[in-house]
C-alpha cells in the first residue's frame with residue numbers, strides 16, 4: 001500500500017517507519033522544514049529507542065521517504081494518516097485542532113482518486129465529522145472516507161507498542177474504508193492483536209477514556225502513597241497487593257511525583273471540556289487533574305521537609321536527576337520536573353540538573369538552573385539529590401562517592417528506585433514516596 005503520513009513527530013515518524021517495515025511504501029510529510037531536512041540527511045530529531053535503525057533500514061530499502069511536497073505525497077497515496085499535534089489550546093484547555101484542520105484542508109486539495117483519510121492524532125469526539133465536512137467544503141468533487149484510528153503507543157517503547165499493540169481501534173461506517181485500513185494492518189495479523197471496529201465517535205472517545213483511566217490510576221496510587229506515609233504503611237506493597245488482582249492489574253500503580261508528559265495532561269483536560277460542553281461533567285477526571293496539579297509543588301515541599309526546613313530551601317543547592325517526563329524519551333512536554341523545579345526555586349533553592357538524553361530539550365524550557373554533564377557532576381556540592389525520572393543509569397549510583405562529594409547527604413527518591421536501608425547504610429538521610437517513616441528517617 002502507498003501511505004502518506006502527515007506529521008513526522010513522535011507518532012507520525014514511528015508509525016511511518018513501522019508501516020514501512022511491514023512492507024508498505026510510506027512518505028512522511030512535515031511542515032517543519034528543519035525536521036524534514038534532518039530526516040533526509042539521516043538524523044532522527046527525537047530520542048526513541050530503536051528508531052534510528054528502523055528508519056535507516058527502511059529508507060535504505062526504498063520503502064520510507066521524507067518530504068514536504070503534499071501534492072505528490074497525497075496524490076500517490078491510497079491512505080493518508082493525519083498525525084499532527086493536538087496540544088491544549090492556550091487559555092481554555094480544549095484540544096487545539098488548528099493543526100488537524102489545516103492538514104485536512106491541505107490533504108483535501110490534493111486528492112485525485114478515492115483515498116482513505118485517517119485521523120491518528122488524538123482528537124475530541126466529533127472531530128472526524130468536522131474533518132470530513134471541511135474537506136468536502138475544500139474539494140467538493142473529491143472521493144474520500146474519513147476514519148478514526150487513535151494511536152496508543154508509549155514514548156520510550158513506541159516501536160514495540162506499535163508492532164505489538166494491545167488492540168487496534170478502527171472507527172468508520174464506510175465498508176470500503178474499513179477494508180483498506182484492515183489491509184494496512186494486515187501484516188500485524190500474525191501477532192493477532194484484537195481489532196475493534198467501531199463508529200468514528202466511539203473510536204475517538206475510546207482514546208480519551210483510556211488515557212483518563214490510566215491517569216486516574218496514577219493519581220489514585222499517589223493519594224494512597226500520601227496516606228501510607230501518614231499511617232506507616234508501604235505503598236509499593238499495597239500496589240503489589242492490589243495489582244495482583246486481575247480486575248485491577250499492576251500497571252500504572254507506581255507512586256511518584258504525579259503524571260505529566262505529552263498526552264495525559266492535555267487529554268484529561270480536553271475530555272473534561274468535552275464533558276462540560278455536553279452538560280455531563282466528568283467529576284472523577286476533574287478531581288484527578290486537580291490532585292495531580294497540586295502534587296508537583298507538594299513534592300518540592302517534600303524536599304524541603306527532608307531538611308526539616310519548613311518550606312525554606314534558601315542557601316541550599318539541589319541536584320535534580322532526570323527531567324524528561326519519563327525514561328527513554330527526550331520529551332519535556334508537561335514534564336513534572338518543570339513545576340517541581342520552579343517550586344524548589346520559589347523556596348530559595350539553587351537547582352542543578354542532569355538528564356541522560358533530555359538536556360537539549362530541557363535547556364529550552366528550564367530557566368536559572370545549572371546544567372551538568374553527569375549525575376556526579378550534578379551532585380557535587382549539592383545538599384540533596386532528588387531523583388525525578390527513573391533512568392536506568394540512576395539505579396546503581398555509587399552512593400559512597402555521592403556522599404563524599406555532596407555538601408549534605410540527603411536523597412529524595414521520587415520514584416522509589418532505591419532500597420531505603422541500602423541508602424541509609426551509606427550514611428544518607430532517605431526520603432521516598434509512600435514508604436513508612438521508620439524506613440525513611
Ligand SMILES: NC(=O)c1ccc[n+]([C@@H]2O[C@H](COP(=O)([O-])OP(=O)(O)OC[C@H]3O[C@@H](n4cnc5c(N)ncnc54)[C@H](O)[C@@H]3O)[C@@H](O)[C@H]2O)c1
Nearest residue numbers: 007009010011030031032084085086099103121122151155
Ligand atoms: N507522543 C505520544 O506518545 C502519543 C501517543 C499517542 C497519541 N498521540 C497523539 O498523536 C498526535 C501527535 O503527537 P506527537 O507527539 O507525535 O506530536 P509532535 O508534536 O511530536 O508531532 C507533530 C508533527 O506534526 C507536524 N505538523 C503540524 N502541522 C502540520 C501540517 N499541517 N502538515 C504537516 N506536518 C504538520 C509538526 O511539525 C510536528 O512535527 C497528538 O494528537 C497526540 O496526542 C501521541
